[in-house]
Amino acid sequence: MKAVKRDRWNRDTECQFPFNKYKIYCVMILFEFGYLDRLPRSFHLTQESAKIVGSPNFPVKVYVMLHQKSPHVLCVTQRLRNFELVDPSFQWHGPKGKIVSENSTAQVTSTGSLVFQNFEESMSGVYTCFLEYKPTVEEVVKNLQLKYIIYAYREPRYYYQFTARYHAAPCNSIYNISFEKKLLQILSKLVLDLSCEVSLLKSECHRVKMQRAGLQNELFFTFSVSSLDTEKGPKPCAGHSCESSKRLSKAKNLIERFFNQQVEVLGRRAEPLPEIYYIEGTLQMVWINRCFPGYGMNILKHPKCPECCVICSPGTYNSRDGIHCLQCNSSLVFGAKACL
DSSP states (O other), X not given: OHHHHHHHHHHHHHOEEOOTTOOEEOTTHHHHTTOSOOOOSOOOOOOOOOEEEEOSSSOEEEEEETTSOOOEEEEEEHHHHTSOOEEEEEEEEETTEEEOTTOSSEEEOTTSOEEESSOOGGGOEEEEEEEEEESSSSSOOEEEEEEEEEEEEEOOOOEEEEEEEEEOSOTTOHHHHHHXXXXXXXXXXHHGGGXXXXXXXXXXXXXXXXXXXXXXXXXXXXXXEEEXXXXXXXXXXXXXXXXXXXXXXXXXXXXXXXXXXXXXHHHTOOSOOOSBEEOTTOOEEXXXXXXXXXXXXXXXXXXXXXXXXXXXXXXXXXXSSOSSOEEOTTOOSTTOOSOO
């Protein structure tokens, strides 16, 4: 079995594209035959149940991931939670009016907790709970009003941006174009099972004067690796929630390994270097995040969710995939995508 694998390795690493006199070393072909370990198709987020209490002094902020179940929002303060309440009566009002316990999306439990089963963007807003109770049987009825601001949030649109350089054929050669297409095909196949995609951002060929040497042709590639998750429609990975940042991290590791193995294979090659090959040490990576339109990050406004893309509050908007919600006095709704 080991001999078969060794023969296959030698055959794959010695093959060349018969492109006239410009031979393109097919070091990348070995990856197409499954030598890289495959990873699980999806990673699932787990959200622990939590209970949030109100404050009589200020509205309490609550953050709920889009399309997920919310924590239990209690109609009591921290102090009242530790006391018995006689004949309590709870009533919730939201952006669309009174909330009844029979509501399919927003439910009020028998103990007065507000729970959302599948939180939608339009559910963001101010929620008020009215509590009536007696501290003891003998005392008179007391009233309490608690306000909450409930925000939808979602994961940032993380992606990696890579740059890499290859020794190339002459810049007007069609073999550079053929090589570029083959490289993108292999990179795309590497991350396909992680529900990620590779996009070419820029490809340029330049003549470079080397230190104490002559000129050589080089290809400068810039490409991105991003999650296939979209703002609308079903998620490509299994499960109700799928953490794109973990999948992207796995995709990044696969791509880095791919380029490192090109260097290793070239180092074992006894023949002269091919016309087109990866230049060791030129792979660079930048981690970039963006928010969907209508969402933004604000560590000052949302210190408990500093890395979340939180829905824009009234008075702000985000029209494209920037990072922050921008000021807009005419915006009166949550999640504004334009300043009209």
